[in-house]
Amino acid sequence: MNMLVDGEWRTDAYEANDDDGSFQRQQTTFRDRVRDDPDAEFQPEAGRYHLYVSYACPWAHRTLVTRALKGLEDAISVSVVDPYRGEDGWQFAPEKEGCTRDHVRGADYLRELYVEADPDATCRVTVPVLWDKREDTIVNNESEEIMRMLDTEFDDYATRDVDLYPEGYRDEVDRIIDEIYEPINNGVYRAGFATRQEPYDEAVDNLFAALDHWDEVLADQRYLAGDRLTEADVAMFTTLVRFDNVYHTHFMCNVQYVREYDNLWPYLRDLYQTGVDDRREGTPDGRTGSGARRDPGERLDEANGEERPVSEATRDSGVAETVDMDHIKEHYYTTHPDVNPHRIVARGPDLDFEAPHERDELPGSPPADLAAASADD
Numbered sequence: 001m002n003m004l005v006d007g008e009w010r011t012d013a014y015e016a017n018d019d020d021g022s023f024q025r026q027q028t029t030f031r032d033r034v035r036d037d038p039d040a041e042f043q044p045e046a047g048r049y050h051l052y053v054s055y056a057c058p059w060a061h062r063t064l065v066t067r068a069l070k071g072l073e074d075a076i077s078v079s080v081v082d083p084y085r086g087e088d089g090w091q092f093a094p095e096k097e098g099c100t101r102d103h104v105r106g107a108d109y110l111r112e113l114y115v116e117a118d119p120d121a122t123c124r125v126t127v128p129v130l131w132d133k134r135e136d137t138i139v140n141n142e143s144e145e146i147m148r149m150l151d152t153e154f155d156d157y158a159t160r161d162v163d164l165y166p167e168g169y170r171d172e173v174d175r176i177i178d179e180i181y182e183p184i185n186n187g188v189y190r191a192g193f194a195t196r197q198e199p200y201d202e203a204v205d206n207l208f209a210a211l212d213h214w215d216e217v218l219a220d221q222r223y224l225a226g227d228r229l230t231e232a233d234v235a236m237f238t239t240l241v242r243f244d245n246v247y248h249t250h251f252m253c254n255v256q257y258v259r260e261y262d263n264l265w266p267y268l269r270d271l272y273q274t275g276v277d278d279r280r281e282g283t284p285d286g287r288t289g290s291g292a293r294r295d296p297g298e299r300l301d302e303a304n305g306e307e308r309p310v311s312e313a314t315r316d317s318g319v320a321e322t323v324d325m326d327h328i329k330e331h332y333y334t335t336h337p338d339v340n341p342h343r344i345v346a347r348g349p350d351l352d353f354e355a356p357h358e359r360d361e362l363p364g365s366p367p368a369d370l371a372a373a374s375a376d377d
């Protein structure tokens, strides 16, 4: 496995599995916070912070969904790495479809940013990264915390009135995020990276027990925390949307597809369609998702005084536009040679995320600013 050790890139630094064959996720290192507080070191500002993401990564995807739902595209710029992660770690490949250059530092590899933030860094080089363009440093590289900061600290710069951590729901949101992390969000990795039968069996059993449970819960309520769309849904979404195309096959989570669940599948489509604005100019055939997406760094170019098309300037994006299934599939199937040595990308299944979901008949609705833009309306 590859990581930084004392600021040097090493390709032999640590093993990700315990002796018993269980996958161990490493702790995240940069844990500062942007706070809407005059005494805070990192205060919210438009144009000051930059996100480094991979469209493939479910953790980074949480931050992209939150940015889109809140309408923070003009306030927080984004660079997208190559979905293929090789020996050199995440790298920028602006010539590849859906990828961008490093808009801030012009780096070739993400690890350069880590070393710039801490010349003696000893850590994995992961996405997402929240970068401070003023101090030239990493604020935070833990998705749950970045999601929370974007959600709660940047309201002055958000173009939509959307609160994904509402008063009265906070304990429940925190509880659910915790509860789904181990069996579901991390559980698919525990199954896929297990090197012995027992830890694999345990991960798969726990994963499907948790999915069965939430499928039941979602029979009677629109969202995980009840009638409000929250960060818990964002955390669940980025795992579910990858499930049938990747985790089911590549990580052997093949007891059942998400599309076979009575409630999880319509719930997934509901979330996918949230914030999609059918009044906005899209692709000529009305496609959403990766087909309608553009380089998210364009907004940064504008912040730097470069031009972008006027028609793009007022567009808020929805969840669909944060999903790039090509990047997702390329990343997983080609980046884990231990799991898939020939790097063949599995073809199916072809899912219709835009099919009607009828979840609006259940108690609950998205925030008004998102409901107005819903594709189901």
Ligand SMILES: N[C@@H](CCC(=O)N[C@@H](CS)C(=O)NCC(=O)O)C(=O)O
Residues within 6 Å of the ligand: 002, 028, 056, 057, 058, 059, 060, 124, 125, 126, 127, 128, 141, 142, 143, 144
């Ligand atoms: N705890 C981190 C985990 C992030 C993470 O593991 N990202 C993966 C991509 S899905 C990564 O960048 N891995 C690179 C590596 O481990 O070297 C978070 O939730 O932000």
